[in-house]
Amino acid sequence: MKFAEMTSPELAEVKRDQTIVVIPIAAVEQHGPHLPTATDTIICTAIAEKLEGRMSEEILLVPTLWLGASAHHLLLGATVDCRLKNYIELLQDIARSFLQNGHQRVLFLNGHGGNIDPLKVALRQLQLEFPEALLAGGSYWSGVSDLLHETLDGDHKFVGHACEFETSMILHLRPELVRQDLIADAGELFPDEIDGFFISRDMMQRTRQGCTGRPDLATAEKGKVMMERIGNSLESTIKKLLRQKLGLLYEDFF
Numbered sequence: 328m329k330f331a332e333m334t335s336p337e338l339a340e341v342k343r344d345q346t347i348v349v350i351p352i353a354a355v356e357q358h359g360p361h362l363p364t365a366t367d368t369i370i371c372t373a374i375a376e377k378l379e380g381r382m383s384e385e386i387l388l389v390p391t392l393w394l395g396a397s398a399h400h401l402l403l404g405a406t407v408d409c410r411l412k413n414y415i416e417l418l419q420d421i422a423r424s425f426l427q428n429g430h431q432r433v434l435f436l437n438g439h440g441g442n443i444d445p446l447k448v449a450l451r452q453l454q455l456e457f458p459e460a461l462l463a464g465g466s467y468w469s470g471v472s473d474l475l476h477e478t479l480d481g482d483h484k485f486v487g488h489a490c491e492f493e494t495s496m497i498l499h500l501r502p503e504l505v506r507q508d509l510i511a512d513a514g515e516l517f518p519d520e521i522d523g524f525f526i527s528r529d530m531m532q533r534t535r536q537g538c539t540g541r542p543d544l545a546t547a548e549k550g551k552v553m554m555e556r557i558g559n560s561l562e563s564t565i566k567k568l569l570r571q572k573l574g575l576l577y578e579d580f581f
């Protein structure tokens with residue numbers, strides 16, 4: 328079910344306990360010289376819509392939130408940022424709209440690295456208000472590390488930024504938006520941690536051109552394969568989330 332295409336009487340009929348509200352959250356930020364700023368929004372939306380297509384009875388899909396937490400891209404320009412405190416509240420306002428309306432299971436489906444930290448804070452705070460609801464969040468790549476190892480040829484076996492993965496996905500989904508003549512090996516990614524300790528650095532400090540890994544190894548075929556298998560992984564996750572018991576006490580979950 329697509330929330331934005333339904334009417335209020337239809338939405339009133341949606342079974343609150345047997346449905347999960349899926350809120351895709353992405354970003355619009357610089358993606359180097361060869362990919363469009365809306366890359367995360369395009370990929371996350373395509374994955375969410377594919378998932379809804381497979382599980383339309385169980386999912387209530389909300390329109391993708393294009394505004395993300397992207398402060399670490401601002402120095403490179405071509406970026407729209409929502410400051411962390413506003414972003415946390417924005418996520419909560421969206422989820423609260425459904426929780427106050429009787430929905431009991433909410434999943435934020437994330438497509439942008441910068442959103443991960445505020446997403447967890449938003450869910451922690453929201454749980455104080457709705458302690459019996461299922462409040463979940465994660466990135467669409469969370470359960471597919473094997474797939475990334477198998478499919479990606481470069482040594483970055485993860486979802487980076489305007490990388491082999493993202494470039495393959497846009498080559499599959501919107502090839503006309505890829506500036507093929509500007510694709511190049513992104514060179515070394517300067518780290519943002521030492522011995523597991525996080526160091527806050529802007530992407531301008533970590534990358535030569537705002538992208539990472541080996542976008543020059545990207546192909547539309549890889550994008551197609553990864554799209555399909557990410558769909559399989561998320562379908563399994565949604566089923567598990569729908570089977571989770573709801574409750575307040577430890578005993579309620581057994």
Ligand SMILES: [Zn+2]
Pocket residue numbers: 354356367438439440441
């Ligand atoms: Zn991003």
